[in-house]
Amino acid sequence: MQISIQLNGKKITEEIRPDLLLIDWVRQHGCYSVKCGCETSNCGLCTVFLDEKPVLSCSILAARADGRKVDTLEGLKEEAEEFGAFIADQGAEQCGFCNPGMIMNAIALFREIADPTDDEIKEYLAGNLCRCSGYEGQLRGIRAFIEYRKKGGAVCDK
Amino acid sequence: MRQVGQPIRKKDAMALVTGQPVFTDDMAPKDCLIVKVLRSPHANALIKSIKTDIAKKVPGIEDIYTWEDVPQERFTMAGQTYPEPSPYDRLILDRHVRYVGDPVAIVAGERELCVDRALKMIKVEYEVLPAILDLHGAKDNAVLVHPEESWRSLCPVGADNKRNLCASETSGTGDVDQVLADCDVVLERTYRVQAAQQAMMETFRTACYIDAYGRLNVMSSTQIVFHVRRILSNALGIPKSKIRAFKPRIGGGFGAKQTVVSEVFPAFVTWKTKKPSKMVFTREESQTASTPRHEMEVTVKVGADRDGKVRALDVYTLSNTGAYGEHGPTTVGLSGHKSIPLYGSLEAHRFSYDVVYTNVMSAGAYRGYGATQGIFAVESAVNELADKLGMDPVELRMKNMVREGQFMPAYYGETATSCALDRCMKRAKEMIGWEEKYPCRDMGNGKVRSVGVAMGMQGSCISGVDVGSATIKLNEDGIYTLSIGAADMGTGCDTILAQIAAQSLECPVENVTVSGADTDTSPYDSGSYASSTTYVTGRAVERACETLKERIVQRAAEMLECSSDDLEFDGQRARNLSTGEEVSIEEIGTASMCGNNVALQVTESNSSPVSPPPFMVGMVEIELDKETGHVEILDYVAVVDCGTVVNPNLARVQVEGGIVQGIGMALYEQIQYNEKGQMLNNSLMQYKVPTRLDMGKLRVEFESSYEPTGPFGAKSIGEIVINTPAPALIHAIANATGIWFGQLPVTSEKIAMGILERCE
Numbered sequence: 001m002q003i004s005i006q007l008n009g010k011k012i013t014e015e016i017r018p019d020l021l022l023i024d025w026v027r028q029h030g031c032y033s034v035k036c037g038c039e040t041s042n043c044g045l046c047t048v049f050l051d052e053k054p055v056l057s058c059s060i061l062a063a064r065a066d067g068r069k070v071d072t073l074e075g076l077k078e079e080a081e082e083f084g085a086f087i088a089d090q091g092a093e094q095c096g097f098c099n100p101g102m103i104m105n106a107i108a109l110f111r112e113i114a115d116p117t118d119d120e121i122k123e124y125l126a127g128n129l130c131r132c133s134g135y136e137g138q139l140r141g142i143r144a145f146i147e148y149r150k151k152g153g154a155v156c157d158k
Numbered sequence: 159m160r161q162v163g164q165p166i167r168k169k170d171a172m173a174l175v176t177g178q179p180v181f182t183d184d185m186a187p188k189d190c191l192i193v194k195v196l197r198s199p200h201a202n203a204l205i206k207s208i209k210t211d212i213a214k215k216v217p218g219i220e221d222i223y224t225w226e227d228v229p230q231e232r233f234t235m236a237g238q239t240y241p242e243p244s245p246y247d248r249l250i251l252d253r254h255v256r257y258v259g260d261p262v263a264i265v266a267g268e269r270e271l272c273v274d275r276a277l278k279m280i281k282v283e284y285e286v287l288p289a290i291l292d293l294h295g296a297k298d299n300a301v302l303v304h305p306e307e308s309w310r311s312l313c314p315v316g317a318d319n320k321r322n323l324c325a326s327e328t329s330g331t332g333d334v335d336q337v338l339a340d341c342d343v344v345l346e347r348t349y350r351v352q353a354a355q356q357a358m359m360e361t362f363r364t365a366c367y368i369d370a371y372g373r374l375n376v377m378s379s380t381q382i383v384f385h386v387r388r389i390l391s392n393a394l395g396i397p398k399s400k401i402r403a404f405k406p407r408i409g410g411g412f413g414a415k416q417t418v419v420s421e422v423f424p425a426f427v428t429w430k431t432k433k434p435s436k437m438v439f440t441r442e443e444s445q446t447a448s449t450p451r452h453e454m455e456v457t458v459k460v461g462a463d464r465d466g467k468v469r470a471l472d473v474y475t476l477s478n479t480g481a482y483g484e485h486g487p488t489t490v491g492l493s494g495h496k497s498i499p500l501y502g503s504l505e506a507h508r509f510s511y512d513v514v515y516t517n518v519m520s521a522g523a524y525r526g527y528g529a530t531q532g533i534f535a536v537e538s539a540v541n542e543l544a545d546k547l548g549m550d551p552v553e554l555r556m557k558n559m560v561r562e563g564q565f566m567p568a569y570y571g572e573t574a575t576s577c578a579l580d581r582c583m584k585r586a587k588e589m590i591g592w593e594e595k596y597p598c599r600d601m602g603n604g605k606v607r608s609v610g611v612a613m614g615m616q617g618s619c620i621s622g623v624d625v626g627s628a629t630i631k632l633n634e635d636g637i638y639t640l641s642i643g644a645a646d647m648g649t650g651c652d653t654i655l656a657q658i659a660a661q662s663l664e665c666p667v668e669n670v671t672v673s674g675a676d677t678d679t680s681p682y683d684s685g686s687y688a689s690s691t692t693y694v695t696g697r698a699v700e701r702a703c704e705t706l707k708e709r710i711v712q713r714a715a716e717m718l719e720c721s722s723d724d725l726e727f728d729g730q731r732a733r734n735l736s737t738g739e740e741v742s743i744e745e746i747g748t749a750s751m752c753g754n755n756v757a758l759q760v761t762e763s764n765s766s767p768v769s770p771p772p773f774m775v776g777m778v779e780i781e782l783d784k785e786t787g788h789v790e791i792l793d794y795v796a797v798v799d800c801g802t803v804v805n806p807n808l809a810r811v812q813v814e815g816g817i818v819q820g821i822g823m824a825l826y827e828q829i830q831y832n833e834k835g836q837m838l839n840n841s842l843m844q845y846k847v848p849t850r851l852d853m854g855k856l857r858v859e860f861e862s863s864y865e866p867t868g869p870f871g872a873k874s875i876g877e878i879v880i881n882t883p884a885p886a887l888i889h890a891i892a893n894a895t896g897i898w899f900g901q902l903p904v905t906s907e908k909i910a911m912g913i914l915e916r917c918e
Contacts, residue, residue, distance in 0.1 A: 032184040033177020035409075037359045038441045042842040045359060073177040084175025088167050091807035094815065095648025096174025097359040097409030103175060122850045129842070131358050131410055132648050134814030135850040137807075 003066040007031070008075030016062055022048065022055075025062035026072055033073035033100035037129070044128035047101040048072050054108045073100045079107050086145040092137025094130075102128040106142060115146065161660040161667050162870045165807035168653045169672060170407065170646075180407040182379045183438055186365035190434035191220050193424045194273050196263040196280050197447060198255035201289035201517040201835030202301070205253050205282060208263060213279035218272035220431055222280065223264040225251040228426065232308050233392035235418040235449075236484040236522070237382035239623050239684050241312040245324060245483040247304050250393055250422050255284075256303055256481035257519050258835045259447035266427040266435055289517035291835050293453060293478035296322045296514035303481060303515035315487035324479045324513040325487035329494075331567045332506025337470040341461030345543050349535035350901040351884075353453040353478070353829045354822075356524050357847050360409020361444040362420035365436035366428035369402070374429055376403045381415045381645045382685035383675045389418045390425050404676035411647035412819070413523035416687045417449040417484050445840045449522020450829065452489050452513075453478040456535035466549045468558040471498050471568075473536065475511040477528075482520035486513045489523065493532030496615055496771070498568035500536065500579075502560035507568050517835055523687060525816065526880045529616055530823075534902070537612040537885035542898055550596065551611055551889070552587055556580065559613065560773075562863070570621065572768050576863035576873065578799035579613060579773040585861055586611075586775040589795040595779060597893035604784050607792070610889030611777045614881035617769035618865075618874040619690035624765060626695030627681035628702045630659060631759040632710060634751055636743035638663060642674040643683025644695045649876060650808040651691045657804055658696050658869050662703030664729025665743075681761045689772075689874030692804060696869035698764035706760040710746055713756045717741050717749055770865045772873045774798040776817070776882025782894040787910030789825060789891065791854030796882070798858070801865035801873035809875050813858045816879025822848045824884040828903050 004013040007029055016025065023046045026034050036058055037043035046057045049071040050064075073080050080103055087093050087103070102125060109116060109124045116124070121142055122135075130138065173180055210222040228250040236244035251261055263280055267273040290296050290303065304319040311317040316326035338344050364378040374396070380386050386403040390396075408415060424435040439448070459472035475493040479486030494509030524530075544551035560566060562577040587593070590609060598608035629641040640659050646652040656670040663670070674680045683695060707727060714732035715722040718739050725732050733740040741749075750758040779793040796813050803809045826846045830838045839845040864871035884902055892898045897912045 032179035032181075035181075035360070037361075038842040040441070040841045040843040043359065077176060080176045081172065084172065087175055088171035089165075089807075091165070091168060091650060091805070091811045093168065093171050093174045094650075094811060095359065095408060095410040096170070097181065097648075099175050100177035103177075126849045126851050129359065129847060129849060131356075131412070131819070131847060132815045133811050134816070134818035134856060135853060136814045136856045137811045139850070 001063060003063055005065045006069045008071055018063055020062045021058060022060045022062045022065055023057035026057060026070065031072040031074050035097055035100065037098065042129065044105065045098050045101040047104040049104065054105050073104060076107060083107065083145050087138060087141040090137040090141045092133045092141050094132035098128065098130045102130065102138065161657045162802065162804050164657065164805065166653060166657055166667055166805055168650045169656065170652065181360060181409055182363045182365055182377055182406055185377065185406055186436040187367055187434040190365060190436045191266045191268065191427060191431065192270050192273050193264060193266050193427050193435050193437040194277060195261040195423055196265065196277050198258060198260040198262050200255060200284055200286050201258050201291065202287040203255050203284040204287065205255065205262065206285050207283045209281040210263065213276040216272050216276040216279065218268040219276050220266040220268070222276065223251065223426065225253045229395040231392065231395055232310065233389060234484060235389060237385035237416040237418065237685060237687065240388060243313040243315050243487040244485060245309065245311045245317055247309050247482050250426055254306070257517050258837065259519060260481065264423050264427065266431065289835055291517060291831060293455065293476055293514055293516055296516050297512055303517060317487065322515040324483040324515055325490060326512045328508065328510035330508035334470050334472050334506040334508040337506040338459060338461040338472065341469055342464040343543065343546060344459060344461045345539060345546060346457065346459045347539050347542060347900060348455060348457045349538055350455045351453065351531040351534055352902050353450040353521060354524065354827050355445060355450045355829065355845060356412040356414035357845065358410025358412055358414055361441055362439040362448065363437065364420045364424050365434070366424045367434035368428060368432050374401050374425060376401065376421060376425055378403065378405060378421050379408045379415055380405050381411045381647055381687055383645065383677050384643060384682060385685060386418055386421055387677045390421060393422045394426060394429055396429065402678045405645050408645065408647040412525045413527065413687060414449055415647065416685065417522040419448055441842060442840050445845060446837050447519060449484055449520060451524040452486065452521040452528065454493060454531040456493055456531055458535050458539040460539050460543055462543055462547065464547065466547055466554045466557050468501050469504060470506045471501060471504055471536065472508045473498060473532065475532065477511060477513040478516055478521065479513050480516055480518045480520035484520055484522045486521065489528035492528035495569055496529035496617065497532035497536035499566040500560055500613055500615055501558045502564045503558065509568065518831060525819065525877050527877060530881050533614050533881045534884040538888055541885065541889040552583065552592055555613060556583060559583070569771065575770055576801055576865040577773055578861040578863040581861040582773060582775040582797040582799055583613065585859060586777045586795050586797045589857060589859070590777040590779060590793060592777065605781050606784060606894040607779065607781050608890045608893035609777060609779050610886040610893060612882040612885035612889065613773065613775045614878050615771040615773050616689055616874060616878035616881065617771055618693035618868065619766055619769050620688045621769040622765065622767055624684045624688060624690045624694050625763055626683050626690065626698040627761060627763040628695060628699040629681045629759065629761040630702045630706050632706065632747050632750060634748045636669065636747045638670045640670050640672045640699065641680050642672065642695060643680035644691045645675045645686040647686060649812060650805065651686060654692055654804050654808060655696060655699050658699045659703050661870065662700050663707065682763065689876040692872050693868050693874050694764055694766060696872060698762050700869045701764060702760045702762040705762060706758065709756055709758050709760065713750055713754070713758060714741050714746050717746065766867060768867060770867060770873050772798065772800040772875060772878045774878055774882060776886045778886045778890050780887065780890045780894065782891060784913055787906035787913065789906065789909065791821065793855050793857065795857045797861055798875065799861050799863050800875040801863055801868050802871035803860050803862060804872050809860065810858050812875050813879045814856050817856055817883055818848050818853045820880045820883030821853055821887065823902060824887045825903055825905065
């Protein structure tokens with residue numbers, strides 16, 4: 001079947017198999033930030049934006065994205081760098097395999113909730129598993145970023 | 159210029175947070191064959207026949223291999239220094255399959271779809287045999303997991319395949335039976351620790367290709383590149399000179415990738431076909447056909463006087479290695495050797511063990527490596543002893559814990575040259591408010607708040623065995639290249655070793671680039687395990703830098719036409735003290751590339767005769783719901799003595815990550831088999847690792863000591879941090895409910911049922 005998706009701002013029209021998963025499609029198009037961690041919608045590593053909303057790309061057919069907009073971390077480079085630096089300054093990126101999915105959801109969180117509490121942060125990101133960091137370092141990084149944003153604004157606000 | 163002790167950002171951090179393609183599957187050749195294996199549905203069976211002819215006709219299939227196609231020399235997949243204590247009990251494919259998930263056939267094809275189709279079309283006829291699924295009764299069972307004559311053990315570890323024994327030993331000092339008979343109180347308890355999955359986010363994966371020299375190149379997500387080379391050489395029956403193993407970024411290891419898991423299959427395919435190939439384990443495969451923690455049952459006898467002096471410890475461990483023996487003979491040792499020495503003035507101790515084969519997935523290395531199981535048992539027994547004596551368990555420990563300078567007979571006769579365990583205990587007690595909170599407070603709403611305590615230790619390497627090496631090179635412009643064979647698996651060892659190099663060379667850490675690990679170009683390193691990288695490889699880095707500094711001075715002396723003795727080098731400039739003449743490091747680096755006979759490149763190796771333990775104390779406060787059995791962690795404090803803290807940020811995250819894994823192991827993570835030996839918890843849907851809603855608040859502090867044999871006083875940190883959550887949590891649960899649980903995980907269900915039974 002033919003689909004047409006706007007991936008990171010670029011329109012791609014092509015023939016695909018109907019059972020192709022969105023995660024496999026974006027990786028085929030060089031978006032290697034999108035990782036598969038579990039295949040059962042449990043880990044959050046494969047998070048992408050579908051029309052600006054975070055979704056698990058392992059649990060959506062590429063066909064469902066037909067005519068829509070898909071963004072991965074590759075398309076959010078500035079935001080990823082700016083926020084990611086705060087995670088890096090805690091040493092909380094560790095192996096880095098879960099970071100892209102977590103950062104996608106964190107960006108969605110920052111867009112949705114202006115000044116989240118710790119509980120809101122934990123709840124919003126509960127579906128993003130991490131086996132290395134123990135989560136505390138990520139929380140410290142997120143808090144530090146929120147403070148930074150309050151003081152001077154950031155790419156996320158623009 | 160102080161680099162050690164600074165919270166420096168990891169060198170690869172920005173690549174990782176922006177999702178760059180730096181992992182194995184991102185970098186695998188794009189046209190490679192997809193490799194998958196057909197897995198056994200039976201726990202113990204002989205293959206009577208395999209028909210692959212129809213499956214081979216699926217368009218796109220390159221080839222299908224069965225037990226008849228692979229070499230018949232046995233090997234071990236354990237990533238250990240040769241001669242490995244783990245038995246040689248594996249074949250790439252065996253006619254005898256020994257657990258549900260054991261590989262039966264290898265399928266290689268152009269695309270995943272055709273491989274999946276072919277897998278379904280292979281017809282296998284099995285002769286199903288009776289299986290041993292329980293570790294009790296496995297020893298001397300009539301059913302043998304490894305009846306084959308070609309089984310062999312390279313080291314004297316008490317192994318005997320005709321008894322289902324992978325290892326067996328007894329050690330000790332003094333007459334433990336006599337001392338126990340003389341004690342006022344003797345407590346005997348048995349504890350069971352389940353197999354637990356490392357569950358690193360990146361599953362096992364390997365990509366292979368043949369290079370211009372006809373050599374097999376293996377890119378794998380592994381902690382042990384040099385062992386991978388040897389194991390593949392053994393498995394494929396080809397010379398080591400024909401193999402290169404290297405690793406890109408690794409998506410977590412925790413010991414799982416200290417065993418060869420995915421490597422042999424694509425390596426075999428590429429060697430046969432000369433075409434690039436890759437294998438990526440699914441999460442289900444990672445859960446069911448990998449190398450989790452050894453299930454262990456630990457029986458502890460502890461004897462003490464009425465005033466709380468602990469006089470004797472007697473520990474027996476029964477360990478389940480599963481279908482194969484990877485790390486079986488070595489993990490079990492830590493269950494005694496790293497729990498008993500926590501108590502400093504025992505009059506006698508005994509430690510004995512049996513490691514048995516069964517027909518479940520084989521176990522392997524997992525952070526803590528047996529110490530976790532042993533410390534859970536010993537620390538839980540001591541908490542119960544305190545209860546029995548009516549003593550505060552913190553006081554009991556202050557009275558008995560090992561102190562700096564003390565000889566540790568149960569720890570290979572080493573002396574605690576650096577030990578701040580007493581300070582860790584005092585600080586943890588302050589942080590959590592032990593005096594006010596111990597043992598519990600009923601909140602009056604069906605909930606109880608209680609506290610628990612445990613201490614732990616680990617090693618900093620495998621003494622006398624592990625080798626770390628470093629090559630440091632001065633380039634033009636005064637920058638350095640550091641090559642290491644240790645594998646950074648996310649812990650930040652590349653950065654930590656660069657900090658050690660920068661400290662030694664008195665330069666900014668940005669001036670040190672790091673590369674590794676690659677068997678062709680890195681100096682030999684036994685690999686990243688046994689918590690040894692900072693301690694062993696770090697010392698090699700320090701030594702290499704010292705020698706390089708001498709060479710730099712030598713070259714500078716030639717440039718300034720004076721004697722080396724007249725020169726002083728401060729990292730930036732070499733200065734002739736008598737004339738004041740000087741050359742900069744940039745000039746020396748540039749001069750080394752023209753008309754030079756002094757190699758400004760140095761390799762040093764390091765092995766340590768001792769393995770100084772890091773120590774820690776963990777204390778937890780929970781709120782337990784008596785109706786539902788739910789345990790909410792309110793506060794976990796950890797105070798760690800890892801010697802000098804090289805990078806406080808990275809050390810803190812190690813502690814936090816390890817504690818959360820420990821919490822998972824204590825409360826949620828479960829591997830369960832049905833009566834056919836099929837695993838029930840084969841996905842992250844059923845195998846629950848903690849989320850950020852499950853771990854409460856963690857607080858970490860360091861009580862540093864100075865370890866004279868470590869680089870700048872450092873010891874290890876990677877593993878010890880997983881050891882205290884289980885005993886501390888089980889203690890807190892006992893303080894809340896009066897029930898001493900001896901079997902992990904202690905789920906809400908078990909607690910609720912336990913409270914109900916108690917009421918009846």
